[in-house]
Amino acid sequence: MTTLNRGLNRRGFLVAAGATAAGAAFAMTTQDRARAVAGTFRVPVEDVRHTRTWMAWPDSTSIWGGKLSGVQTDIALIARTIAKYEPVVMCANSGSAAKARSMCGSTVTVISSIPVDDCWMRDSGPVFRTDGAGGLDAVGLNFNGWGNKQAHAKDALVAGRIAAYVGVPFTSADLVGEGGAIEQDGAGTLMATRSSLVNRNRNPGMSERQIETAMCDAYGASKVIWFDGVRGQDITDDHVDATSRFLAPGEALVQIPLASDNDAYARDARRQFSILSASTTAAGDPMDVMRLQGPDYNKIRSTSRDFLASYANYYLCNGAVVSAHFGDTRADEAARATLARLYPDRAVEQLNIDRLGTGGGGIHCVTQQQPVP
Template sequence: MPTRRTFLQHMSVVAGLGAAASFGLPFASASEAGRWFMPDEGEQQQRAYIAFGAQDAIWEDFTEDVQAALGRIARAIAAYQPVTVFCRASERDIAEEECGSHNITYVETELDDIWMRDIGANFVVDDDGALGAVDFNFNGWGGKQQHRYDAKLAARVAKLAGAQYQQSELVGEGGGIEVDGHGTGIMTESSWINSNRNPGWSKAQVEAELKERLGLRKIIWLPGIKGKDITDAHVDFYARFAAPGVAVANLDNDPDSYDHEVTLKHLEILRNATDADGRKLQVHTMSPPLKPRRSKFNEDNPDFAAGYINYFVINGAVIAPQFGDRSADEQARALLVKLYPGRKVVQLDIDAIAAGGGGIHCVTNQCPAI
C-alpha cells in the first residue's frame, strides 16, 4: 500500500492562505505574537481532536482497519476528557460506530487524511488567559500528498475553539514541534529548515519565527534526516519532554535501521543540552520493539512505525501503543508510569496506523484549558 512514509504524489492546490478569510477569523499580527506561548502537552486540556479521514485512495485495503484504530484511540481518550472527531458527512455513521458517543462531539467536514497533529491548529495561550491558534500553512509535508482540505482545517479548528487565529509565514507541522511549556523547544532541522517547506529561509530566520510564535527562549535543534519518511523526520518520533528539564529520546537499537545512527546522534545532542533556564537535561531512552507481532500491517513494510515515543498525554492518562512484544511493551509502559506519575498508562493496538508511518501522537491534537 502507499504509506505515509512513501512519497505520495496526489498533488493539489493549497488554499490555506485564504482559509482565515473564508472562516471570518480574527487575526493576530506578528507584533502581537510574542506575548503568546505554547503550553506543555501535560497541562490541563479542554479537549482532544481526531480526524476520521482515512480513505481508500491512500490507505487501500487498510482503510477499515485504520478507522477501527482511530475509534480505539477516540474511546480511550473520551474516558478522560471530551473529544472532537472531524469526519466526512458520508462517513458520520461509520465514525459514530467506531468512536462511540460518550464524551464525543462530531463535526462534519471534508478531509484528505488522518494526521490531526499536522493539520490542526497549534494552540497557544497568554498570561491573560486568552487562547490563540497558530497556523503553519500545512502543504502536505512539502508537496508529497494531497492536502486541499487538510490545509484548511487549522482555521476551522481555531474558529470552533474561539481562538485568536495567528497565521505564520512559515510552513510546518505540529508533529515537528515539541515544547516544555517553559520556554524550551526541540525541533528537527530536516523538517523545518527544508526547501520543500521554507525555501530561502535561513536557520536563524526559522528559529526566530518559531520562538516568536510559540513563546520560546531556546530551541534545541536535532539534525533529523531528510527524505527517509514523508515528514522529513518529525521530532515527535525522536524526542519528547516529560517535564521541564526531563526529556525522552528514541533510541533505535536495530543496527540495520537508518534511524540507528540518527537516534544515537540525537541522544548525544540531548545529553549535552541545557534548557532555556540553563538546566542540563535529564534524558531517558525509549527503544522501539525488536520483535513486534507479525501481521499484514508490517509484512514486507519497512516503513512500519513501531515507536513507543509517539504517545499522547491527556488529563489523567497517557495513551500509548503496544506492538505485541511483551518485554518491549512492558518496558515502555514502566517508563511512562515513572515519567507521568498520577496518570494511567493505556496501551492500544494501533498497528494499522503504524503501517502508514504514524502513531497516536500523529493522529491527535489538543486544546489547552484556559
C-alpha cells in the same frame, strides 16, 4: 510523525495519492505578528490539563486504499480510549460522519462542519497557546502536505476552522511546518529536525536562523535545539515526535534503538540523545534526558516495512498516557513501566494500533490537545 524502521518508510505508499499546492504559507500582517508574539502567550508543555482532544476521521481510499477500514478501526479505538478521560471531538466529512459516529460510539463527539483529507490532526490542526491568565489563542503552521507530497486542500484549512469553532484568535505562523515537527517544553525551549523544517519543500529561501525565529515567535519560545534528522526517506522528512519528547522544562525522553540497529533512523536517534544530553534549556539549565528502549523489529507483530514502532509517540490526556504495544512482549512491558514511572499520576493505556502503524504514524500523530486556558 517519523519512523524508526528501515528502508523507505513513513507512509511511502501514500505519496501516490498526489499533492496540491493548497496550504502554502499565508502572508502574515504586521498586526497579526504583533498579536502572535505580544504578552506571554506560549504553547504549554503537553502534560497540562486539556479542555478536549481534537482528531480527524480518514475516509479516502485514494490515500489509504485497502488499508482504510483497519485504520478507521484504530482511529476509533484511540478516540474511545481518550474519551474515557476527556472530551474528544472528531472532524469528519459529511459523507462519513455517520460511520465515524457508529465506530467511535456515543462518548466521542463527531462534527461534519470541518472537512478533512486525512487523520493526521497533529500536523494539520491548530497549535493552541495560553497566557497563564485565562487567555487562549491558536497558531496555524500552514500545513502543505509535508512538502506537497499528499493532497491537502481540506487539511490546509483545518487549523483556522478549528480556531473559529472554538472562538479563539488565530494567527498563521511565518513558516510552513507541522505540529509533529516541533516539541516544546512550555518554558521557552523547542526541539526539531533540520531535515523536516530547514527544507525547500516547506520553507524555500529561508535560512535556519529565519526559521528558528519564526518557530520561536509562534510558540512563545526563545531557543531551539536542532537535530539533523533524516531527509527524504519518509513523507515527513523525519518528525521529532516519534523519537524525542519533552517531559517538562529541563527534562526530555529519547527512544533508543537496539544496539544492533544501525539504519539512518537508529543513528539519528542516538545523535538526538547525545545532543540533548549536552544541551541546556532556554533558562540555561542542564537537560536531564531519559531513555525509552525501542522494540526489536524482528519480534513485533507487523512485518510492514513502513511500520512505526514508537513508544515515544504517546499522547498525554487528562489522567492517562495513551501509547502503543507492538508484540515484542518484553519491550512492550518495559515501555509501560517506563511511562508509568515518568507519569505516576496517570493510567497507562497501551493499544494495538498496528493498522495505523503500517501508515507510519502513531497516537500522538493523530491527536491535538486543546489546553485549559
